[in-house]
Amino acid sequence: MNLGVIFISEMVGTAMLVLLGCGVVANVALIRTKGNGGGFLMVNIGWGLAVFAGVIVSYASGAHLNPAVTLGLMTNYLAEGKTDFVEGIPIDGASVLTYIGAQMIGAIIGAVFVWLAYKQHFDEEPEPANKLGVFSTGPAIRSYGWNFVTEVIGTFVLVFVILGFSYGGTPAELGAIPVAFTVIVIGTSLGGPTGYAINPARDLGPRIAHAFLPIRGKGGSDWSYSWVPVFGPIVGGVIAGIAAVGLLPVIS
Template sequence: MMDFVGELLGTFILVLLGNGVVAGNVLKGTKGENTGWIMITLGWGLAVTLGVLVSGFYSPAHLNPAVSIAFAVLGQVSWGTAFMYIIAQMIGAMLAQVVVWLQYLPHWDMTPDPETKLAAFSTAPAVRDTTSNFIGEVVGTAVLVIGVMAMGPNNLSSGFGPFVVGAIVASIGLSLGGTTGYAINPARDLGPRIVYQFLPMKNKGNADWGYAWIPVLGPIVGGIVGGLIYNLVLAGI
């Protein structure tokens, strides 16, 4: 039960602060408006750091279905446990997005562009190209999983792990995230996208369900690929 709570709480913090920094950048009238991609990637890195930090005492702090599935494929957690984690992660992401919506409540109506509103919920590509967008999510998530798995053999000092994971996420965002907005986490994208579908907002557009499968399936494939690369190649060195 504490594993479930840890994954829910950690993902809640991750999405609250991660999509919070996006909302602060893209919505009209905020004090952080137009502070840019560097601030978004830094904010997401810090969001992941704090999410892992607050959940790590209760769960393995996957906070990401792609990570949970990768560990299940490699036999490091059971499929039942992975499924439980994924449910917790989805609930945490959706609850967090409701709080982000409440936090910026007057700014949604001040922002006329529907796509800009959606950007504070879920990702969208800079250039819409299915193959390129899918590859981008696969590569980014593979790097994330390889980095997370490499933490074990590096024998990090106790309590230092969350900061390394946050740095990995920020690095992926800075180097690879400019193509798709780097979801690299199905719960982070799908949970808020579902919430967007139902929340009342002035001039709200559609949730772009035609694209939504890419930030879900891409990270899952990338997580498995990253886990296999690490397990079959790097772990044997």
């Protein structure tokens, strides 16, 4: 195993996640699609299965697909005395930057392919907010502090449960299924206030793509909100990594 394999694995997995995840949002939100008006539950299920697909194609790297997961695992592993993310990949600055850089690039690539798949519908959609909503999250009620708290809580749940799989000995035969169900339940339970980014790359990468793509009548990319779905998940992931050290060995 080397950092090149890690980079490709994380890039492809994150691109797949964003292509299918943002794709289901496009199907629900954009005008004249077959899934238009499918509702938030359809989005939640689509995102869960998008994570499933992304994890399946990126097992080589451990399928982080999310900077908050990478940083949460790093925090937990170092506290537990572990030295590698996966066999042959030490936990250090180079590996962390490789994971996060690949995730960001993959997220941008996935978002570009969503635009290509739905190009005609983007052209016909009259509402700029619906176009931006395909790429990035936004709050139902804009309150930066409380929106931040929501993202911290949602991401804490994601990373804490992922770590729980290893502590609790989740059967390997289940593969990516538990992660998919976790994402779905986070969306249905905690996704209402912010649209649940719970992943800095998932939000920032497509937001960058929205900014540079030639989308007809797209409007602004809402950069004033963009820090919330980046730093909220990072804080939540790190807290989960720390909390798991003391709690999971006792309760799992």
